[in-house]
Amino acid sequence: MSDTRDQILDAAEQQFADRGFYGVSLANIAETLGVTKQALLHHFGTKERLYGSVLDRISKDFLNALHTEQMQTLEPEEQLRSFLRDLLDRSSRDASRDRLLVRELLDNSERAAEACAWYMRDFLDALTQVLKACHGWDQATDAEAFCAVYQLVGAASYYAISEPTLTGLGGEEGYRAITEQFGRQYELLIDAVLSRYR
Amino acid sequence: MSDTRDQILDAAEQQFADRGFYGVSLANIAETLGVTKQALLHHFGTKERLYGSVLDRISKDFLNALHTEQMQTLEPEEQLRSFLRDLLDRSSRDASRDRLLVRELLDNSERAAEACAWYMRDFLDALTQVLKACHGWDQATDAEAFCAVYQLVGAASYYAISEPTLTGLGGEEGYRAITEQFGRQYELLIDAVLSRYR
DNA sequence: TCGATACCTTACCCGTTGGTAAGTCAAGAT
DNA sequence: ATCTTGACTTACCAACGGGTAAGGTATCGA
Numbered sequence A, B: 001m002s003d004t005r006d007q008i009l010d011a012a013e014q015q016f017a018d019r020g021f022y023g024v025s026l027a028n029i030a031e032t033l034g035v036t037k038q039a040l041l042h043h044f045g046t047k048e049r050l051y052g053s054v055l056d057r058i059s060k061d062f063l064n065a066l067h068t069e070q071m072q073t074l075e076p077e078e079q080l081r082s083f084l085r086d087l088l089d090r091s092s093r094d095a096s097r098d099r100l101l102v103r104e105l106l107d108n109s110e111r112a113a114e115a116c117a118w119y120m121r122d123f124l125d126a127l128t129q130v131l132k133a134c135h136g137w138d139q140a141t142d143a144e145a146f147c148a149v150y151q152l153v154g155a156a157s158y159y160a161i162s163e164p165t166l167t168g169l170g171g172e173e174g175y176r177a178i179t180e181q182f183g184r185q186y187e188l189l190i191d192a193v194l195s196r197y198r
Numbered sequence C: 001t002c003g004a005t006a007c008c009t010t011a012c013c014c015g016t017t018g019g020t021a022a023g024t025c026a027a028g029a030t
Numbered sequence D: 001a002t003c004t005t006g007a008c009t010t011a012c013c014a015a016c017g018g019g020t021a022a023g024g025t026a027t028c029g030a
Helices: A003-019 A026-033 A037-044 A047-066 A076-093 A096-107 A109-115 A121-132 A142-194 B003-019 B026-033 B037-044 B047-066 B076-093 B096-107 B109-115 B121-132 B142-161 B163-194
Strands: none
Touching (some): A003 A047, A026 A037, A047 A076, A047 A096, A047 A121, A096 B142, A121 A142, A142 B163, B026 B037, B047 B076, B076 B142
């Protein structure tokens, strides 16, 4: 793949995350790369397709993280735990993907409801299968397990996108407090889900 | 207050919630009301001020809900519980305010960090005081209590904005499942916070 | 050496955007 | 009866939005 293409995706991902689909212009993205907006149109055709490509790449990244060789050797419980810890860790270092994910959640509200073609679906489905392989979850319905997974991923996302606000409101030490507290709380949430809220 | 003014705020709130600040044009809002966009500019001056007025109204509504006479008669614990149940109930019937709140959270990430002037601050501060009046929380720092409150309000919001996606992905029965499950889980979260994660 | 293809540029298009200027018009106040 | 004020309207504008058309240039296989 082209080098420029990836650079465009990087810049677009960052900007879409920061300001949303409508808040970013092609010229805007191009400017940060020192190219013209027609370079973007050359590679992706339209703004929507560029946006879609960004989502695609993220979706694939998530799936890859779930399917590493190291992951396959673990028991389902530990696989889920390990993946979610890693997710939370990455999100707290850089929340831009979470911001994009949540924006997509908001914007997609009409489309998703009918189309069922959400770009995170494959990833969430895969994670759902991991959960269903866990002890106590083998009898659960798909919808039930899916919702549990959704809750786990969502909690991490919401925490991640709140970082700037919490730092602004509570200061540096206030944010450290919630980081620590949330880490503990998140482990408890995983426990609760794995034991199926019993 | 003018009747039109409130109608404009209603329409603007809905549209900003659905499509975000940049996704909505003044002409767009005006069209749904059968007026010209200059009517909006007459009342609010600029698009930003209109948006700010929408947020202001929401902030005041939240504060009012917290300061009803009925609320004042309750013990702090029950006051918090009652308010949060009501919040969750309203959010699950109409998530537009939650969508707006989360969008603001995303967009404000740069501004909020420095300015500390988030429009929900007063409301969250007030709720924080309620929590600090609860048994076991009187010794906690402001930041600690604030973070706990933030977590409670955020959990409800995230649930609310997920409704369309979950309905789309899991179908009607899948959504009913998570609604029920989330209601239970939310009570547990409130319990956990009130007992200070012990 | 030639043609094709990928990559990117300059030049241009036109609908939409937030916003201004100026006028209309009804309701009160003096 | 006149003046003022608030609540709009029509008319207009410059800037920006995504997108098209066409051309230049480097690379590469035949």
